[in-house]
Amino acid sequence: MEEGSLIFKNVSFSLPAGGAMLVQGANGAGKTSLLDMIVGDLPPVAGRLIWDSVLCDSGGLQLKRWEAERFCWFEDPGLPQITPNITVQQQIELFSINSNTHYSATHVLKLMRLWELRDLMTNILSTGQRKRLALSRLALVARPVWLLDEPTLGLDTQSIALLEAMIRDHRQRGGMLIIASHADIALENAVSLRM
Numbered sequence: 724m725e726e727g728s729l730i731f732k733n734v735s736f737s738l739p740a741g742g743a744m745l746v747q748g749a750n751g752a753g754k755t756s757l758l759d760m761i762v763g764d765l766p767p768v769a770g771r772l773i774w775d776s777v778l779c780d781s782g783g784l785q786l787k788r789w790e791a792e793r794f795c796w797f798e799d800p801g802l803p804q805i806t807p808n809i810t811v812q813q814q815i816e817l818f819s820i821n822s823n824t825h826y827s828a829t830h831v832l833k834l835m836r837l838w839e840l841r842d843l844m845t846n847i848l849s850t851g852q853r854k855r856l857a858l859s860r861l862a863l864v865a866r867p868v869w870l871l872d873e874p875t876l877g878l879d880t881q882s883i884a885l886l887e888a889m890i891r892d893h894r895q896r897g898g899m900l901i902i903a904s905h906a907d908i909a910l911e912n913a914v915s916l917r918m
C-alpha cells in the first residue's frame with residue numbers, strides 16, 4: 724500500500740453483549756487494520772467508535788488503555804505472547820498473573836490439551852501446540868471483548884472445536900467477539916462483515 728491510500732470505507736457495525744461478528748474479505752482488504760483500529764493502534768482517518776454510549780476518540784493512548792481493561796487481543800500466530808525458556812505450566816501461570824480468571828491454571832491446561840505438555844519448554848512446542856498455549860490466555864484473562872485474528876490457523880480439528888467451545892462459553896457470559904478469519908468457524912447468530 725502506498726502511504727496515504729485508503730484501505731476501506733463505509734464500515735459500520737454494532738454488537739450487543741454476547742454478540743459475535745465475523746469479518747471476512749480478501750487478503751489485504753483491511754481485516755487486521757480494522758482490529759488495529761478498534762484497539763487504538765491505528766487511528767482512523769474518519770469515523771467513530773462508541774463503547775457503552777461513550778465516544779472513544781481516535782487518541783491511541785486512550786484506546787490502548789481500553790485495550791488493557793476491556794479487550795483480549797489475540798493475533799496469529801500468537802507467538803509474541805509466548806515467553807521463551809519457560810515451561811508450558813509457567814507460561815499459563817504468567818498469563819494468570821493479575822487476571823480475573825474464571826478458571827484455574829490446571830483447568831486451563833487440561834481444557835487446552837496441554838496437561839501432558841506442562842513440563843515442556845515453550846521453545847519446543849509444535850505450531851498447533853504453541854497456538855493452543857497462546858489461546859489459553861483467552862480463558863485466563865477474563866475480558867468482555869475478544870478480538871481474534873485468524874485464530875484457527877495451524878489448529879487441528881479437535882483444537883478448533885475447543886476454540887468454538889471457549890467462544891460459546893465467553894458469549895454465554897455476555898462476552899463479545901470480533902473475529903477475522905478465512906476459515907469456517909461455528910458461530911451462532913453472528914453478524915457478518917464483508918470488507
Ligand SMILES: Nc1ncnc2c1ncn2[C@@H]1O[C@H](COP(=O)(O)OP(=O)(O)OP(=O)(O)O)[C@@H](O)[C@H]1O
Binds near residue numbers: 724749750753754755
Ligand atoms: N503498517 C502499514 N503500513 C502501510 N500499509 C499497511 C500497513 N499495514 C497494513 N498495510 C496495508 O493495508 C492493507 C490491509 O492490510 P490488512 O493486514 O489489514 O489486510 P487483511 O484483510 O487482514 O489481509 P489478510 O487476509 O492477508 O490477513 C494491505 O494492503 C497492507 O499492505
